[in-house]
Amino acid sequence: MKLTDYLRERLVFLTVNLLLFSFLATVMLVLKVRIIVIFVTFFIWFTPLITYSLLQFCQQKSFLDELTMLSESLDQAYLLSEVVKKPDYLEGKLYYKALKAANRSMLERVNEYQTAQKDYREYVETWVHEIKTPIASAQLIIDNHKNEVTRGINIELKRIDNYVEQALYYAKSNTVNEDYKIRECALAAITKKAISRNAQDLIRQNFSVDMSAVEGNVNTDPKWVEFILNQIIGNAVKYCREDARKLVFSTKSEKNCRILTIQDNGIGIPQKDLAKVFDKGYTGENGRMFGKSTGIGLYLCKKLCDRLRIGISLESFPAKGTAVQLIFPIGDLNMIAKDFCK
Amino acid sequence: MNKFEIMIVDDTETIRKELAAFLEGSGYQVIVLDKFINVVDEILHKNPNLVILDINLPYANGYNICRELRKQADIPVLIVTSRNTETDELMSMNLGADDFIAKPYNLHILEARISAILRRTKKTQIQEVIDYKGLSLNVLSGTISYEEKSDILTKNELKMLSFLIQNQGKIVSRDDLMEYMWSSELFMDDNTLSVNMTRLRKKLKQMGFPETVETRRGLGYLLP
Numbered sequence: 001m002k003l004t005d006y007l008r009e010r011l012v013f014l015t016v017n018l019l020l021f022s023f024l025a026t027v028m029l030v031l032k033v034r035i036i037v038i039f040v041t042f043f044i045w046f047t048p049l050i051t052y053s054l055l056q057f058c059q060q061k062s063f064l065d066e067l068t069m070l071s072e073s074l075d076q077a078y079l080l081s082e083v084v085k086k087p088d089y090l091e092g093k094l095y096y097k098a099l100k101a102a103n104r105s106m107l108e109r110v111n112e113y114q115t116a117q118k119d120y121r122e123y124v125e126t127w128v129h130e131i132k133t134p135i136a137s138a139q140l141i142i143d144n145h146k147n148e149v150t151r152g153i154n155i156e157l158k159r160i161d162n163y164v165e166q167a168l169y170y171a172k173s174n175t176v177n178e179d180y181k182i183r184e185c186a187l188a189a190i191t192k193k194a195i196s197r198n199a200q201d202l203i204r205q206n207f208s209v210d211m212s213a214v215e216g217n218v219n220t221d222p223k224w225v226e227f228i229l230n231q232i233i234g235n236a237v238k239y240c241r242e243d244a245r246k247l248v249f250s251t252k253s254e255k256n257c258r259i260l261t262i263q264d265n266g267i268g269i270p271q272k273d274l275a276k277v278f279d280k281g282y283t284g285e286n287g288r289m290f291g292k293s294t295g296i297g298l299y300l301c302k303k304l305c306d307r308l309r310i311g312i313s314l315e316s317f318p319a320k321g322t323a324v325q326l327i328f329p330i331g332d333l334n335m336i337a338k339d340f341c342k
Numbered sequence: 343m344n345k346f347e348i349m350i351v352d353d354t355e356t357i358r359k360e361l362a363a364f365l366e367g368s369g370y371q372v373i374v375l376d377k378f379i380n381v382v383d384e385i386l387h388k389n390p391n392l393v394i395l396d397i398n399l400p401y402a403n404g405y406n407i408c409r410e411l412r413k414q415a416d417i418p419v420l421i422v423t424s425r426n427t428e429t430d431e432l433m434s435m436n437l438g439a440d441d442f443i444a445k446p447y448n449l450h451i452l453e454a455r456i457s458a459i460l461r462r463t464k465k466t467q468i469q470e471v472i473d474y475k476g477l478s479l480n481v482l483s484g485t486i487s488y489e490e491k492s493d494i495l496t497k498n499e500l501k502m503l504s505f506l507i508q509n510q511g512k513i514v515s516r517d518d519l520m521e522y523m524w525s526s527e528l529f530m531d532d533n534t535l536s537v538n539m540t541r542l543r544k545k546l547k548q549m550g551f552p553e554t555v556e557t558r559r560g561l562g563y564l565l566p
Binding site for chain 2: 138
């Protein structure tokens with residue numbers, strides 16, 4: 001708070017006082033009062049007034065300056081009322097009290113929603129785990145009684161399992177807790193698992209799958225990456241072309257990262273849709289044409305990748321195919337640890 | 343030869359029933375537990391070669407059972423759970439479980455895991471030579487021999503032949519065969535399967551083996 005701002009604020013008050021004094025001075029002049037008396041009156045009138053104003057300015061300045069500074073510098077501005085010093089003048093005290101009250105009610109509200117969200121997430125997780133048992137039972141019955149009918153049911157069952165998994169990861173992606181465990185794991189092992197999960201669809205669609213060029217280790221949560229790959233493979237199966245379907249996995253090592261590329265030769269994505277493929281609910285031309293798209297798969301991939309600090313990018317040419325790249329950083333810390341172990 | 347005994351500890355009846363049927367079909371002896379009050383004692387009493395343990399059980403949590411069991415015996419444990427996270431896997435392994443598999447699982451993959459554990463934990467060899475009408479197939483070295491002749495099989499051919507022998511007398515559909523190959527992480531397509539089948543037939547023929555893999559058009563393959 002600047003003095004000029006403060007004075008501008010007090011302009012009316014000061015002007016009124018000055019006007020009243022000039023009126024009084026005029027009356028005194030007319031009444032032939034001695035000049036010196038007029039001066040003394042001026043001092044008696046204005047000394048306390050100005051002193052009081054300056055004092056008030058100083059009090060307010062320290063409180064308001066702190067408030068401004070904190071609101072700009074705090075990471076979470078709503079914590080302001082917890083940090084700010086309690087002022088020692090009436091107006092400030094009242095503001096302080098109101099701020100505290102508003103803050104408390106907001107925090108209660110936020111807590112309410114946090115609890116509700118946590119509750120819901122826990123419910124989704126429990127639900128997912130509950131439903132896995134009947135899915136597993138059905139899967140066993142199908143495996144023990146293989147024929148054309150159960151094969152068809154099995155494919156639908158796999159779809160159900162995939163959607164269920166998606167719900168689980170969606171719930172996970174929205175919470176603040178770090179729900180993953182990073183460890184060093186082989187990309188080939190994760191890729192194999194993800195392919196195996198989609199075996200039936202890939203076999204039925206007669207895909208030729210090549211993952212011989214996948215090598216190297218990365219530091220990540222393998223379960224999450226498996227889910228991400230699962231979504232990408234699912235897309236390749238959904239948007240494939242008529243014949244000679246191919247899915248190629250390969251890795252490339254750069255200085256600071258290792259890149260896993262998943263390349264299909266499907267119908268591709270129109271150029272105008274490319275920028276938005278990671279947006280939530282965005283289905284694009286292919287989604288509309290095939291009618292099976294929910295616009296969640298890639299959105300979720302991106303979100304999970306962000307949480308795991310994996311880069312994800314997508315390149316596509318209509319009628320040629322799509323390539324998704326997962327970029328795993330290789331941290332300096334890991335390198336140091338490795339050197340150290342040597 | 344003594345059959346391996348596998349104990350199933352799972353509170354879902356369908357799973358117990360179907361899993362038992364499958365494992366018995368694959369040549370294991372199965373013990374099914376349907377009361378879950380003193381699971382650890384039951385396991386120790388029956389002393390099976392392997393326990394398939396579900397985590398969500400009434401009365402006691404599977405992790406506790408695993409921990410208790412580890413204190414008293416080193417019976418191999420395969421943990422089955424619907425909680426497929428790294429934390430759960432890590433916990434299972436820390437409690438001394440031998441392997442961890444998530445629900446729903448593919449039966450071929452489950453069986454592969456089971457035989458891997460048995461191979462690791464039992465010094466006795468798990469059937470490494472399969473006999474079929476005078477033809478012997480060595481699973482570990484990947485060779486076949488008939489009378490005086492022998493030949494080396496590729497991994498693909500080996501897996502295909504052993505699956506056909508396991509299902510001898512039954513028609514094996516192409517999809518089933520492919521699914522089996524894929525569950526062994528051999529991701530082959532339709533053409534590769536045909537090529538491998540042709541090569542396998544050729545190798546069997548060159549050794550003078552009288553039987554061959556028949557093709558049933560539209561149905562699949564059959565080893566009589």
